[in-house]
Amino acid sequence: MVMADNFNFELVSPERLLVSGSVSEVVIPATEGEMTVMANHAPTMTTIKPGIVTVKFADGRKDRYVVFGGFADIVPTGCTLLAESAVHVDEFNRDDIARRVEAARADLSTATSDEQKFGIETYLSQLTTLQGAILPA
Structure with missing residues (x-):
């Protein structure tokens, strides 16, 4: 079996550094679609x-984190994801997503431009998809 090359991955939120270490792969929710990052990307x-x-x-274990937007900087030797907000999937609070949906709906009701409305509607749709992926039906 050929071992995948490892690379350094950091997941950073404004509150704290959630992950910093050697990984073999990271799947990130890029705005263009899900993206798998590996060494030498x-x-x-x-x-x-x-x-x-x-x-x-690198040791084979997997972990999942919920992120609410941000951006990723990928280089051949590593990947840094700067999240607007991020939590471990086990620490995810279902009330948090409900609050975000409520806030986005409130923003939508006061949005003035079509561009602003489209941005908020897109975010709401992403939150709804995320809600379905995390919370048991």
């Missing part, structure tokens, strides 16, 4: 939508 910068980051550590 071409340099890329991408925005992140609300979703789940799946981290596969």
Whole structure:
């Protein structure tokens, strides 16, 4: 079996550094779609939508984190994801997503431009998808 090359991954939120270590792969919710990052990835910068980051550590264990937007800076030797907000999936609070949906709906009711409305509607749709992915029906 060929071992995948490892690279350094950091998941950072304004509150704290959630992950910093050697990983074999990271799946990130890029705004263009889910993206798997591995060692020697071409340099890329991408925005992140609300979703789940799946981290596969060098030792084989996997972990999942919920992020609410941000951006990722990817270079061949590593990936840094700067999240607007991030928590471990086990620490995720279902009230948090409900509050975010409520706030986004309130913003939508006061949005003045079509562009602003579209941005908020997109975010609401991403939150709803995320809610379905995390919370048991």
